[in-house]
Amino acid sequence: MAKAKSYFFCGECGYQSSTWLGKCPECGKWNTFSEEVVQAVKSGSSVAKSRVGIGVSKPKPIKEVVASETLRIPTGCGEFDRVLGGGIVPGSLILLGGEPGIGKSTLLLQTALNIPDRRILYVSGEESEQQIKMRADRLGGNGNGNENQNEDTYIVSETVTQRIFEHIEAVKPDILVVDSIQTISTENVDSSAGSISQIRECTTEFQRFAKENAVPVLLVGHITKDGNLAGPKVMEHIVDCVLQFEGDRNYGYRLLRSLKNRFGSTAEIGIFEMQGDGLREVANPSEFLLSQRDENLSGCAVAATLEGVRPMFIEVQSLVSSAVYGTPQRNANGFDFRRLSMLLAVLEKRCGFKLGAKDVFLNIAGGIRVNDPAIDLAVVCSVLSSNVDIPISPRYCFAAEMGLSGEVRPVSRVEHRIAEADRLGFEKIFVSKYNMRGINKKRFGLEIVEVSVIEEVFRALFA
Ligand code: TYD
Ligand code: MG
Numbered sequence: 001m002a003k004a005k006s007y008f009f010c011g012e013c014g015y016q017s018s019t020w021l022g023k024c025p026e027c028g029k030w031n032t033f034s035e036e037v038v039q040a041v042k043s044g045s046s047v048a049k050s051r052v053g054i055g056v057s058k059p060k061p062i063k064e065v066v067a068s069e070t071l072r073i074p075t076g077c078g079e080f081d082r083v084l085g086g087g088i089v090p091g092s093l094i095l096l097g098g099e100p101g102i103g104k105s106t107l108l109l110q111t112a113l114n115i116p117d118r119r120i121l122y123v124s125g126e127e128s129e130q131q132i133k134m135r136a137d138r139l140g141g142n143g144n145g146n147e148n149q150n151e152d153t154y155i156v157s158e159t160v161t162q163r164i165f166e167h168i169e170a171v172k173p174d175i176l177v178v179d180s181i182q183t184i185s186t187e188n189v190d191s192s193a194g195s196i197s198q199i200r201e202c203t204t205e206f207q208r209f210a211k212e213n214a215v216p217v218l219l220v221g222h223i224t225k226d227g228n229l230a231g232p233k234v235m236e237h238i239v240d241c242v243l244q245f246e247g248d249r250n251y252g253y254r255l256l257r258s259l260k261n262r263f264g265s266t267a268e269i270g271i272f273e274m275q276g277d278g279l280r281e282v283a284n285p286s287e288f289l290l291s292q293r294d295e296n297l298s299g300c301a302v303a304a305t306l307e308g309v310r311p312m313f314i315e316v317q318s319l320v321s322s323a324v325y326g327t328p329q330r331n332a333n334g335f336d337f338r339r340l341s342m343l344l345a346v347l348e349k350r351c352g353f354k355l356g357a358k359d360v361f362l363n364i365a366g367g368i369r370v371n372d373p374a375i376d377l378a379v380v381c382s383v384l385s386s387n388v389d390i391p392i393s394p395r396y397c398f399a400a401e402m403g404l405s406g407e408v409r410p411v412s413r414v415e416h417r418i419a420e421a422d423r424l425g426f427e428k429i430f431v432s433k434y435n436m437r438g439i440n441k442k443r444f445g446l447e448i449v450e451v452s453v454i455e456e457v458f459r460a461l462f463a
Contacts, residue, residue, distance in 0.1 A: 008033040009196040014234035036191040057212060073175065073216065076114040079271060079281045080107070083243060083256050085264015088175065091214040092263065093207050095181075095235065097221045098245035103254055103274055104220045107245060108177050110139050110278050112153050119152040121173035125159040125183030125193075132157075139278040159193065161186040161205050173215065178206065180220035181235070203235050236260060247274075253282065269311070269420065299386030303378030304399040304417040304429060305370050311420035313397065315365040316375065318382040323359045334364030335379065336371075343380055343402055350406030350454055353387060374411040376402040377430060381457060390462045395427040400435070406454045410435035422446045430457060 008017045015026035072087030098104045112120045185193040189201045210217045240262040247254035256270035271282040299318045332340045377398040399417045401409040410432040421429045422444045433450040
């Protein structure tokens with residue numbers, strides 16, 4: 001056996017160093033290094049050559065490689081397929097992240113039970129076989145019907161990759177599910193499960209297995225407090241798809257987003273509702289987004305924003321009233337206060353509203369904080385709506401930045417936003433005229449209102 005050595009790893013990007021460093025030379029983050037004991041295994045040893053390489057790779061002319069859409073495995077769940085880009089691609093490695101208790105295990109077990117005519121091996125490092133069975137029985141109670149459940153679903157409770165590959169040889173599954181990568185360890189690395197070097201090595205082993213045998217592997221990954229996938233970013237580079245399952249636990253709905261997808265668009269989202277007997281697909285998402293608001297409330301506007309690459313629709317609420325005290329009050333919750341002051345100054349100058357003598361309160365619903373400048377137009381419209389006391393239809397949304405002279409400016413990834421608005425069932429989206437060059441509007445079912453100055457928006461909404 002090789003000598004155990006200890007290394008320091010960056011928790012952000014997985015950079016390896018023999019000494020502790022304050023700042024990572026790779027990603028530039030501070031104070032991210034932690035020590036891990038690593039038992040190096042010589043590449044020629046029997047363990048390293050373990051059961052991972054069942055198939056043998058050989059270079060082929062690209063013409064001979066068969067790539068056909070029909071090869072995708074449909075999951076039997078429309079929303080899941082949509083996010084994956086039309087089904088699971090054989091040999092792909094899919095990472096499903098999400099907060100604890102959001103429903104990752106439920107989603108994958110339900111999928112494992114509903115995929116038709118495939119043999120599935122569901123490996124859990126978190127739950128015992130009895131617990132998985134209890135959950136499966138619970139999931140069987142709904143429309144899926146117990147009798148329709150896939151009888152070719154195998155479950156095993158196991159945490160060591162070498163054992164898992166033994167089970168794989170015995171079962172020969174068409175799809176492998178591993179719940180979760182943080183609980184799995186490999187004998188090739190001598191640090192505890194969940195450490196950076198373990199996660200990296202296990203992910204690589206599963207990737208090798210997936211690619212060599214054309215068996216898709218679905219991995220569950222945990223999420224840290226600040227919303228990142230736990231473990232190094234390198235894991236996100238290794239896998240083909242990174243899916244994120246999220247939602248507010250106070251509401252029943254869950255969103256499945258794709259942060260990275262080598263075989264499909266990341267603009268798609270899947271929507272589910274958590275019920276007593278599992279997850280139900282939500283075909284018409286406006287059910288929960290739009291029904292929460294009355295038609296005739298002034299001061300509300302929906303913004304089509306992006307969080308990183310993820311489209312997110314949020315409601316901006318404003319209250320404009322005559323100032324009771326000499327100096328008007330301004331308050332912004334979840335929005336940059338100085339930017340609000342700037343937008344109000346633009347309105348004063350451009351639209352002639354005497355907002356200087358008004359109190360203005362602004363709130364982003366749901367306690368979310370956004371930095372996306374595309375929210376500007378929704379902020380302006382909600383302020384105007386409250387000021388004139390005329391409601392904006394909850395089926396309209398806005399995605400544009402405001403300039404200092406009152407011009408409506410283009411934003412990034414406008415197609416993403418429009419596609420999402422279309423999917424969420426909005427009727428109209430207001431965007432900058434300069435944003436629509438080279439974009440095929442016929443592709444979308446909703447009306448795209450192109451504006452160039454704030455007066456146009458005002459006339460369209462309130463005149
Ligand atoms: P779970 O899939 O265990 O979450 P994760 O694997 O992401 O940690 O989901 C747990 C939650 O889902 C739990 O709080 C109970 C709820 N739940 C239902 O409401 N209905 C169900 O049918 C199931 C299986 C779970
Ligand atoms: Mg779980």
